[in-house]
Amino acid sequence: MRSYDLSPLFRSTVGFDRMTRLLESALKADDAAVSYPPYNIEKLSDDAYRITMAVAGFAPEDLELTTQENTLVISGKSKKDEESAQYLYRGIAGRAFERRFQLADHIKVSGASLVNGLLHVELVREIPEAMKPRTIRIETGAGSTRKIEQKAA
Incomplete structure (x- = not known):
């Protein structure tokens, strides 16, 4: 069985705890348990x-x-199953x-x-509304406004 040391990743990253847990669980997966x-x-x-x-x-x-x-x-x-069943x-x-x-x-x-x-x-x-792309109006000093549109993701 191979063994990987992920500690260098832990020393240089912040906020990726979930990612490192996923990597560790993927490396520890048991092949027999994965098949059924x-x-x-x-x-x-x-x-x-x-x-x-x-x-x-x-x-x-x-x-x-x-x-x-x-x-x-x-x-x-x-x-x-019923105990009377004989296979x-x-x-x-x-x-x-x-x-x-x-x-x-x-x-x-x-x-x-x-x-x-x-x-x-x-x-x-x-995807929550707060995370969807939105249109932002750009105002200029001359009083005219320009509108930038973006396609929804």
């Missing part, structure tokens, strides 16, 4: 995304979605899981649905 359950991340438009996760065997009440700050946590814990082969994994996604600033969860064993989590970027 499988998922896709789609970009639907400039401001809309979807996470689709294969959760076969899980009912809606077995799944939990929570957001805190810029982290989306999807966890699942299936209920115990010759069991290939559908029903083990508990917890998957964390780091969300960019202003990304919000707009909804979730479970269809045909696939959990769809809809995400949308909502």
Whole structure:
């Protein structure tokens, strides 16, 4: 396993705590934990995304979605099967899981649905009005005004 020393970054930066935490967590990721359950991340438009996760065997009440700050946590814990069930082969994994996604600033969860064993989590970027580009009027000493327009991002 490789080991990276990120301490030189910490000594020369201020205010990048979140970035350094992301780097550290990416370097410590366990490959076995990353493979279950499988998922896709789609970009639907400039401001809309979807996470689709294969959760076969899980009912809606077995799944939990929570957001805190810029982290989306999807966890699942299936209920115990009937003890009388006798399997010759069991290939559908029903083990508990917890998957964390780091969300960019202003990304919000707009909804979730479970269809045909696939959990769809809809995400949308909502930029506050204060952060959107705005038009600023430039006044000159001659009493005339010029207006500079900017396209919305």
